[in-house]
Amino acid sequence: AQSVTQLDSQVPVFEEAPVELRCNYSSSVSVYLFWYVQYPNQGLQLLLKYLSGSTLVKGINGFEAEFNKSQTSFHLRKPSVHISDTAEYFCAVSGAGGTSYGKLTFGQGTILTVHP
Amino acid sequence: KAGVTQTPRYLIKTRGQQVTLSCSPISGHRSVSWYQQTPGQGLQFLFEYFSETQRNKGNFPGRFSGRQFSNSRSEMNVSTLELGDSALYLCASSLADSYEQYFGPGTRLTVT
Numbered sequence: 710a711q712s713v714t715q716l717d718s719q720v721p722v723f724e725e726a727p728v729e730l731r732c733n734y735s736s737s738v739s740v741y742l743f744w745y746v747q748y749p750n751q752g753l754q755l756l757l758k759y760l761s762g763s764t765l766v767k768g769i770n771g772f773e774a775e776f777n778k779s780q781t782s783f784h785l786r787k788p789s790v791h792i793s794d795t796a797e798y799f800c801a802v803s804g805a806g807g808t809s810y811g812k813l814t815f816g817q818g819t820i821l822t823v824h825p
Numbered sequence: 826k827a828g829v830t831q832t833p834r835y836l837i838k839t840r841g842q843q844v845t846l847s848c849s850p851i852s853g854h855r856s857v858s859w860y861q862q863t864p865g866q867g868l869q870f871l872f873e874y875f876s877e878t879q880r881n882k883g884n885f886p887g888r889f890s891g892r893q894f895s896n897s898r899s900e901m902n903v904s905t906l907e908l909g910d911s912a913l914y915l916c917a918s919s920l921a922d923s924y925e926q927y928f929g930p931g932t933r934l935t936v937t
Binding site: 741743745751752753754755758760799801803805808809810811812813814815816817818 | 829856857858860867868869870873874875880881883915917919922924925926927928929930931
């Protein structure tokens, strides 16, 4: 089984400042990792994913994340945020293997609020 | 390419009733997963269907069920609704044997 902990429930930041949203995971098997964003009254949009290869992955809207296997972390970063980045962000994990198809385990979410 | 669509978008039901939600995946996607999102429990996996078969199931009571049709469209049903079933129900689709899921806008169910 997998579990995900998002270390901050809320992160306030000023516009054009850098931001890091922290995510730790636990799993007894290899994992695939994802970050999703949810705007009010909408579904989830995939920001980026780590499946294999380079541990630094780049996603949409200028976001990137680094997979750290030894620290079981997958922190999301953006060097300069915009007002439009205000949303809730979810880290998710899937176990690698046939029995894990279609099942994502999510963290509790981090609300990012960008102030002008 | 059109995204995942869910109908209806909003639904109000009375305790004890049953409800059916519908999900149409992205064209070519054969896997459909369902999630429940509530403020208290967050996002929780309900079940996943592939080629009309349930491949994976979360820890929800038997009142929650689903099915998938030959065109990959999926429905989920909740019987004997309880107040605690009020939630946003999200559907996600993916390619066969892919871990990358794409979500629909959700159905907001309110049970009174």
